[in-house]
Structures are given as structure tokens and as C-alpha cells.
Amino acid sequence: MKRFLSKFAGLRMFFIVWSTQNLSILGSSMTSFALVIWSYQQKGSALTTALLSVCSYAPYVLLSIFAGTLGDRWDKRRTMAVCDSLAGLTTVAVLFLLRTGRLEIWHLYVLNALNGLMSTIQNPVSEVSVTLLTPKEQVQRVSGLLSLSGSLVSLLSPVFATAVLTLLGMEAVIAFDLLTCAAAVGTMVFAVRLPEAPAPAERPSPLRSAAEGLGWLAANRGVLDLILFLAAINLIASMYNAALPAMLLSRPGGGEAVLGLVETVTGLASLAGSLLASALPEPRSRVRVICNCLLVSMSTENLLLALGRGPGVWCLGAVLGWTLIPVMNTNMNALLRLRIPVEMQGRVYAARNTLQFFTIPVGYLLGGVLVDRFFEPLMAAQEPGSPLAALLGTGKGSGAAALFLVIAGAGAAVCLLFRRDRHLWELEERG
Numbered sequence: 001m002k003r004f005l006s007k008f009a010g011l012r013m014f015f016i017v018w019s020t021q022n023l024s025i026l027g028s029s030m031t032s033f034a035l036v037i038w039s040y041q042q043k044g045s046a047l048t049t050a051l052l053s054v055c056s057y058a059p060y061v062l063l064s065i066f067a068g069t070l071g072d073r074w075d076k077r078r079t080m081a082v083c084d085s086l087a088g089l090t091t092v093a094v095l096f097l098l099r100t101g102r103l104e105i106w107h108l109y110v111l112n113a114l115n116g117l118m119s120t121i122q123n124p125v126s127e128v129s130v131t132l133l134t135p136k137e138q139v140q141r142v143s144g145l146l147s148l149s150g151s152l153v154s155l156l157s158p159v160f161a162t163a164v165l166t167l168l169g170m171e172a173v174i175a176f177d178l179l180t181c182a183a184a185v186g187t188m189v190f191a192v193r194l195p196e197a198p199a200p201a202e203r204p205s206p207l208r209s210a211a212e213g214l215g216w217l218a219a220n221r222g223v224l225d226l227i228l229f230l231a232a233i234n235l236i237a238s239m240y241n242a243a244l245p246a247m248l249l250s251r252p253g254g255g256e257a258v259l260g261l262v263e264t265v266t267g268l269a270s271l272a273g274s275l276l277a278s279a280l281p282e283p284r285s286r287v288r289v290i291c292n293c294l295l296v297s298m299s300t301e302n303l304l305l306a307l308g309r310g311p312g313v314w315c316l317g318a319v320l321g322w323t324l325i326p327v328m329n330t331n332m333n334a335l336l337r338l339r340i341p342v343e344m345q346g347r348v349y350a351a352r353n354t355l356q357f358f359t360i361p362v363g364y365l366l367g368g369v370l371v372d373r374f375f376e377p378l379m380a381a382q383e384p385g386s387p388l389a390a391l392l393g394t395g396k397g398s399g400a401a402a403l404f405l406v407i408a409g410a411g412a413a414v415c416l417l418f419r420r421d422r423h424l425w426e427l428e429e430r431g
Helices: 003-005 011-042 046-073 075-100 107-134 136-167 170-190 206-221 222-246 258-278 286-307 313-322 325-339 342-357 359-380 387-392 398-419 420-431
Strands: none
Touching: 003 170, 011 046, 011 107, 011 136, 011 170, 011 222, 011 258, 046 107, 046 206, 046 222, 046 342, 046 359, 075 107, 075 136, 075 170, 075 359, 107 342, 136 170, 136 325, 170 206, 206 342, 206 359, 206 387, 222 286, 222 325, 222 342, 222 359, 258 313, 258 325, 258 420, 286 325, 286 387, 286 398, 313 342, 325 342, 342 359, 359 387, 359 398, 387 398
């Protein structure tokens, strides 16, 4: 036991922040999952549910590049507590509107945008806080733990949300969200102390901060190209996320329980991958691990979702698609933390957030539009014996399956293209 505990030396405060913040994230994810089901039941549209995520990411993408200066100069503990508190107030608003029978889709769009604004401010602050709480010799292990927590949230949120929603209703899901948010805020205010970050020589304006973050990336092409690689993957992955509820809630053999099952298997696969990532030693080539993991993930799950006809195949796709993602994330996070100077991380992570994540709302919007306006009409026009109908099936949900077939090829092509990028391999040469 002593030998085991010694592996986590110097991480006590990190564990306090990590556990309470992720408990709050679990509550928020349960609410998001329940609201996706609610919105699809209201409209039956992939675009309607996709716009929930578009509204969450739009302020994040538009304003993240100017938030880096906050991560470098504001009090990080207070900033995280305030952002969590304001996000909790948006959840209170959802609960009030639901209880009074006034909740509408557009309310969720506005509240998701406000939540996105809070994430915009909090994310670079949180990234710097993790770096400050992590001894250099623990970077690999902390990266694995961050992947582990993300996997646990992915695993537990659909299970808990489906169970609570079925047994107790939407209000109980929201109440759990509020309790976990209160726990995170209380811990941050009363129990957390963060080390001081190196003080910058001067305090630049937000515009100058954004320019400095972009300038650092322009001078470090390996990190920049890694971010652009992930931006391309995020475009495809968000199209997947937009189409998945529409397909699983509509296909024969699908429904709410099947959506929850597939999401749960996704979480189990991510959990297994996180445990694997935490146990593996540092690889000889992080870049090779990143490229290979994404190639396997992008070229298997989407294909099985397109061609599958039932939960068994869809769950197999989730296993193949998500087991290696935590391994990829662990190595990507370690590369970024080791390459970016801590005094620049707030600004660089803010620039990273804009460049890497701007494709997510674009992908959600594009995926929703393609399913509703192109692929569903295309599949509805197919004769029962046509090649496309034989390959992808017929009826509502077959259009989403057609989109999965397209993005399976697109994902593999992106991975093979960036694998040839010499700037990525220069990250290995720098040791």
C-alpha cells in the first residue's frame, strides 16, 4: 500500500480539486443528457438537438482566445468558484421554467450559451491550476487521471440520468446537478489552496494576450499542427455526436434505453482506456500513439454504426471507437503541458481552445443539417431494393446511418494526412 500511495506523492490538493470538479461535471452531464432526450421528443429533429451544443460552444469558441489573460492574471480559485456558481444559476433557471410549465427549446439555447460563456472563462484557469498542482514527474499520471475522470463521467452520466429520469423525473436530475455544483463551489472556496504561478513581467491587454498566444503557436509549428489535427477530428466527431441520438432514438431496435446503453458502453470503453493509459509507461513516441489511436477509433465505430442493425453491433462500435481515445488524450495532454511554458499556458491554451474547438459547433450544425435536410430525404427516396437501402436500411434514422458511412472515410483520411506532417514528428526530436 505504501508503494502504491508513493506513486501519487504531491497530488493531495490535485485530488481534492479533481474529485469535486468532476462530481459537478457529472451532474451537469446528466442534465445535458436528459435535456437532449427531452428536446428530441419535442421536435424529432437532429438539428434541434445539435443546436443545444452549438449554443454551448459558440461563446467558447468566439471568446476563448481573449480569455487567456484571465488564466494568467486572475485569482484562479475565486474565478473557478464564481464560474461554477453562475453556471449553477442557469440550472436553477431550467428547473424554474420546467416546474412552471414554461420551458421551451429556445430557453435552453440561451442558457446553454451562458454556460458556454462560463466555460470560456473557467477552462484556461482550470488548465493552469492543474499544471500548478502537478509535480513535473507526475505529468503522465495526472494526464491519465484526467482521462479517467472524463471516462467515468461518460460512463455514469447516461446510466444515472436514464435511471433518475425514469424513476423520479427531470426535476430530480436537475436537483442532483445543483447539489454537486454546490459541493464543488464550497470545496473551492473553503478547502483549496493553489500555488502561486510565476508572475508575468507585465499584464497585457486581452487583445495583446490573444496575439501572444497565437504568436507562440506560430513559432512552435509542432504544437500548432497538433491542435489543427485535433480540430479536424473534432469536426468529424461533432457530426457524429449530432447524428447519434437521431439514429439511435429512431431506428428499429433503438429508443431511449438503447441510447443510454450505447452511451454507457462508450463510458465503459473510455474507462478501460483510461485505466490502460494510467498503467502504461511513457511511450517512445507520443505522436505515433496519437495518430494510431485516432486512426483506429475513427475508422471503426462510424463504419459499424452505419452498417449495424441493432444494439450489439452499435455497442461493439462504441468499444472499438472509444477504448483508445483516453490513451490518445493522455499523450496529447502530456505533450502540451511539457512543451508550453507554465507562464504562457493561460494564453496558449486560450488560443488552443479557439483553434481546436471552433470546428465543434460547425460540426454539430453541419451534422444536424445533413441528417435532416440531405441524408434523410435521400434515404427516404430510395427504393426498398436499391443498393443504399440494402446497405443502410430504410425508415427514419437511415439518413444518420448514411452520414456515419461518410464520416468513417473522412476520419481515416484526416488521420493518414496528418500522420505525414513533419512538424508533428519534430515534437519527438525535441525530447
